[in-house]
Amino acid sequence: MAEYVRAGHTVTLPLRGYSMRPYLEDKRDKALLTKVTGELRIGDVILAEITPKTYALHRIVDISGDEITMYGDGNFSPEHIHRRDVLAIAIGFYRKGSDRMTSVNDFWYSAYWRLWLWLRPLRYPLLVCYRAKQNPKEFILKLFNKIHKTICK
Numbered sequence: 001m002a003e004y005v006r007a008g009h010t011v012t013l014p015l016r017g018y019s020m021r022p023y024l025e026d027k028r029d030k031a032l033l034t035k036v037t038g039e040l041r042i043g044d045v046i047l048a049e050i051t052p053k054t055y056a057l058h059r060i061v062d063i064s065g066d067e068i069t070m071y072g073d074g075n076f077s078p079e080h081i082h083r084r085d086v087l088a089i090a091i092g093f094y095r096k097g098s099d100r101m102t103s104v105n106d107f108w109y110s111a112y113w114r115l116w117l118w119l120r121p122l123r124y125p126l127l128v129c130y131r132a133k134q135n136p137k138e139f140i141l142k143l144f145n146k147i148h149k150t151i152c153k
Contacts, residue, residue, distance in 0.1 A: 001033075005088045010034045012094070013047070013057070019072025020045075020057065022130050023112060029095045031057055033088035040083070043113050045090035045104070046070065050079045057090070061117060073116055074127055 004011050013031045015024055024031070033047055040046065044060045048070065056079060062069035068086070069078045092101040093109075102109050119126065 002087045005033060005035050008035055010091070011088070015057065017072075019075050020059075021074035021127065023073055023116075024093060024095065028097065029093060031090045032092040032094070032101060034091050036086055036089045040068065040086065040089070043110075043117070046086050047088040047090075048079075048081050048085045049087060050081060050085070055087070059113065059117075061120075071120075073113075076124055076127075 001011050001013065011033050013033055014027070015029050015031060016026055018026050031045070031047075036046070040060060040063060042060050042063065045057060046060060046068075047055060047057045048068075050056045056070070056072065058070040058072045058075070058079065060068055061071050061078065066083050068081050068083060070081065071078050090104060092103045094101055104110075116123075
């Protein structure tokens with residue numbers, strides 16, 4: 001995929017993992033990626049190699065010189081990378097099985113990511129509620145296991 005992007009092709013990447021929740025879901029959504037041609041900006045969703053042969057599609061939250069800090073929307077801790085680690089930039093998403101792409105320039109998408117970045121201090125409780133709603137049985141089991149481990153140390 002990286003070779004196609006470097007050659008100037010646009011690729012559609014089926015998403016795996018939960019790091020971009022609540023906007024993007026595992027095995028449901030796809031990202032449309034292309035080569036980075038302009039300046040990277042806060043809010044851009046990029047595909048980057050975060051460790052050798054480990055890749056993440058996350059949102060840029062800070063740029064300082066050559067260093068980029070990115071977070072998955074559903075994550076609580078950042079990744080720090082360099083510009084050379086960026087493989088592609090998202091130009092849109094296919095969500096909820098739709099064949100209609102939501103552009104990163106869409107007003108509502110832009111409003112979402114700006115609000116989500118602003119709510120970063122509240123991300124943990126918001127995501128806990130979201131995860132509980134998505135799969136209540138799994139959430140209760142994980143909560144029980146955490147409580148059990150804490151009590152039975």
